[in-house]
Amino acid sequence: MAAAGWLxxxxxxxxxxxxxxxxxxxxxxxxxxxxxxxxxxPSLDKVYLVDDYQVGKVFRPKAMTATAGGKGINVTRVASxxxxxxxxxxxxxxxxxxxxxxxxxxxxxxxxxxxxPGETRICINVVDEKTRTSTEILEPGPEVSEYQGSxxxxxxxxxxxxxxxxxxxxxxxxxxxxxxxxxxxxLAKRKGKAFILDTSGxxxxxxxxxxxxxxxxxxxxxxxxxxxxxxxxxxCASVLMRIKQQGVHLPxxxxxxxxxLAALSDGxxxxxxxxxxxxxxxxxxxxxxxxxxxxxxxxVGEQEAIVLGMACGMANTQYFQTGVxxxxxxxxxxxxxxxxxxxxx
Numbered sequence: 001m002a003a004a005g006w007l008x009x010x011x012x013x014x015x016x017x018x019x020x021x022x023x024x025x026x027x028x029x030x031x032x033x034x035x036x037x038x039x040x041x042p043s044l045d046k047v048y049l050v051d052d053y054q055v056g057k058v059f060r061p062k063a064m065t066a067t068a069g070g071k072g073i074n075v076t077r078v079a080s081x082x083x084x085x086x087x088x089x090x091x092x093x094x095x096x097x098x099x100x101x102x103x104x105x106x107x108x109x110x111x112x113x114x115x116x117p118g119e120t121r122i123c124i125n126v127v128d129e130k131t132r133t134s135t136e137i138l139e140p141g142p143e144v145s146e147y148q149g150s151x152x153x154x155x156x157x158x159x160x161x162x163x164x165x166x167x168x169x170x171x172x173x174x175x176x177x178x179x180x181x182x183x184x185x186x187l188a189k190r191k192g193k194a195f196i197l198d199t200s201g202x203x204x205x206x207x208x209x210x211x212x213x214x215x216x217x218x219x220x221x222x223x224x225x226x227x228x229x230x231x232x233x234x235x236c237a238s239v240l241m242r243i244k245q246q247g248v249h250l251p252x253x254x255x256x257x258x259x260x261l262a263a264l265s266d267g268x269x270x271x272x273x274x275x276x277x278x279x280x281x282x283x284x285x286x287x288x289x290x291x292x293x294x295x296x297x298x299x300v301g302e303q304e305a306i307v308l309g310m311a312c313g314m315a316n317t318q319y320f321q322t323g324v325x326x327x328x329x330x331x332x333x334x335x336x337x338x339x340x341x342x343x344x345x
Contacts, residue, residue: 034297036163036193037076038156038184039090041141041173042100042113043123045069045322047280053128053135065321068103069123071169071198074286074323075293078312080107081325084294087112089159091152091173093142094119112159114152118142125282125322134282144175156184160191165297167289169198178202185210194249194296198289200224211247216289218254236261237268237343250302252292254285262306267344271306273336276314283323288313290323291330307337 045068048061068077076088087110092101097113097120105111121139128134160166166188172180181203188195194213197204200221208215208225223230226239236253240263243251253261259272291312295305311333315325 034164035079035084035086035293036159036166037072037079037086037088037090038166038168039070039072039076039088039170040152040168040176040180041121041171042068042070042073042090042092042097043121043139043141044096044099045123045125047125047127047282047320047322049127049129049320051128051130053126053131053133059126063320067321067323068100069322071286071289072167073100073104074283075167075169075198075290076104076109077107077323078287078290078316078325079294080109082290082294082312082327082330084297086110087159087163089113089152089156091116091142091144091148092120093117096120096122112155114148114155116142116144116148127280127320132278134280136282141171141173144173146175149176149180153183153187157187160188160193163193165194165196165293167196167198167293169286169289171199172203179206179209181207181212182210185212196289196293196296198285208243208246208248213248214250214252214292215243215248216252216254216285218256218285222253233261233270233342237263240268241343241345250292250305252306254288256281259310260288260306261342262302264302264306268342269303269306269339270342271310271337271339273310273314273333273338276317276333278317280320280322281317284313284316286323287316287325303339306339307334310334310337 046066049063050059050061076086079086088104089112092113093116101111101113121141124137126135168181168184181197185195185207196214197207197212198216222239230236240251244263251263261268261270288309291309292305295308311330312325314333315329
């Protein structure tokens with residue numbers, strides 16, 4: 001790859017026109033699940049579309065959606081749309097948990113959630129089209145006992161045998177130890193599975209000691225890892241290089257509309273694309289992770305994996321629903337992704 005910016009040209013892999021319809025013939029009944037998604041704190045995500053949102057006022061939304069959510073379920077949905085065989089696991093409880101289980105099963109994926117007492121949470125996002133803002137209200141979710149956590153780990157260990165890539169996303173429910181994701185990384189590595197972790201704060205710091213295959217912090221989260229202010233992309237690239245040296249194969253820094261930095265095998269690259277009109281940005285990071293996971297499960301190179309992730313993140317911004325893409329849009333956006341090399345090892 002050249003050090004200067006380049007334009008990646010990708011030929012369409014299919015001419016599908018709409019979401020999951022595109023993938024109906026790609027997933028055989030006997031095909032082994034290749035991606036395992038882990039959502040420890042799922043939610044029922046409600047999105048309300050309003051105009052001129054203000055605190056303390058009464059609003060009647062122009063539109064509303066309610067879908068199975070949580071970062072890992074968003075990954076599940078996008079990976080399924082792309083035609084990847086997926087198994088979804090995590091914790092579910094109560095009537096909300098039953099709704100989520102039904103929604104996940106309707107995606108055509110293998111649903112292997114562990115049931116717990118308590119009620120799975122609801123999360124609300126109020127989207128204001130006029131001001132281009134969104135306001136989120138996130139319930140904490142149920143508290144999990146040590147026994148329930150151990151039961152999940154036993155189930156997860158069995159599911160690892162039938163997957164190639166693991167994606168764990170989001171927060172942990174109350175009651176689980178801060179190093180819980182580290183335990184999952186350790187088990188996956190023992191069985192030779194690539195583990196992608198998308199979390200933040202103390203959960204991320206603790207799991208880094210086990211060196212997952214890939215992490216995806218944003219700028220604030222990378223600053224927390226570094227313990228210092230990062231004033232430029234070069235500063236960020238230096239931190240990614242240090243993380244890679246500590247054993248994380250593919251550290252990625254997401255930059256929102258400015259793309260991402262990725263520490264590849266020969267250096268750190270800045271991936272970017274022209275701006276697009278945005279409908280809703282919620283779920284774009286999860287869509288990025290799904291694209292990377294699908295690419296890795298298909299054995300493509302890390303460069304192509306980041307490009308597919310970028311295209312999925314961009315495609316998600318075109319939908320009111322959270323964690324939704326179309327194959328057609330993804331193929332179009334792949335052609336727009338460029339990158340330039342920022343640093344060599």
